[in-house]
Amino acid sequence: MPGASLYLLGTRVERPVVVLICDDVAELVATRKILRIALARCRSCQGRFRVLPSDVQPYKRYGLVVILSLSRVHTIDNKTLRDTAWKQFTGQTPAHSTLHAWTEGLGSFVLGRPAGTHQDAHSYSAIMAAAKSRWSQLTDPAQPAIHPRRFRSEARRERLTALASALAFASAVVAVAKIHVPETSTSLCAFRQLAITFGIPSPFSFRTGLSCTPIEQRGRRDGEAPRSPTKTGGLSCPTRTRSPPGDSNRSLPSSTPPSIARDGDA
Secondary structure, three states: OOOOOEEEEEEEEEEEEEEEEEOOOOOEEEEEEEEEEEEEEEOOOOOEEEEOOOOOOOOOOEOHHHHHHHHHHHHOOOOOHHHHHHHOOEEOOOOHHHHHHHHHHHHHHHHOOHHHEOOOOOOHHHHHHHHHHHOOOOOOOOOOOOOHHHOOOHHHHHHHHHHHHHHHHHHHHHHHHOOOOOOOOOHHHHHHHHHHHOOOOOOOOEOOOOOOOOOOOOOOOOOOOOOOOOEEOOEEOOOOOOOOHHHOHHHOOOOOOOOOOOOOOO
């Protein structure tokens, strides 16, 4: 909570998370680790909160480095959801639908859509403004082009474009600030850590698993009427999308690789 007065407790809890490590042959492996997380108490509401590392997002099984690395490959390097989620790293791979949800949530967050952010999170525009106030040479990145095979709807293209722009801006910030980004991290992770030093609490906290952003329905038969958009709060969902043709469930005989854990991917 912004402005809350917290103090650490002696209690520690276990928290599983999938992180990137380099193995003996310098190959990146997504590995599940159990972290020991400190608890803090708020003096105002007396609630207890977990003090998470900067590369671990609330309610996410995967670390931010894994999320952003895969999102970048899908968005900028033009890889399909399945190829990105299953083949980019070895080890604990996410479902392709999980990667779709990550890119939806991140894109919505960058665009400033209420459905894409936590209630107590700072907006992306505020984070950009804080960086520009420190480095006047920073400018808005040029709008990147997203390959047409990565989207079917204009809304999906808009969110992928926003995510690609955020990745480009983060690279510019890291270059200006002269921050070394290790192989097991990303520029946006480094930018997030920098934003924390600006005094911005919970930067880049985005939601996934939104009820109105399912991985899109299969291609309908000729003459079949399109489905009505999902309703949220009486309004048409602003983040309804469709999967690209190359990412359809028909592309592979199985939609789940053997390495995926069966206890959920969010």
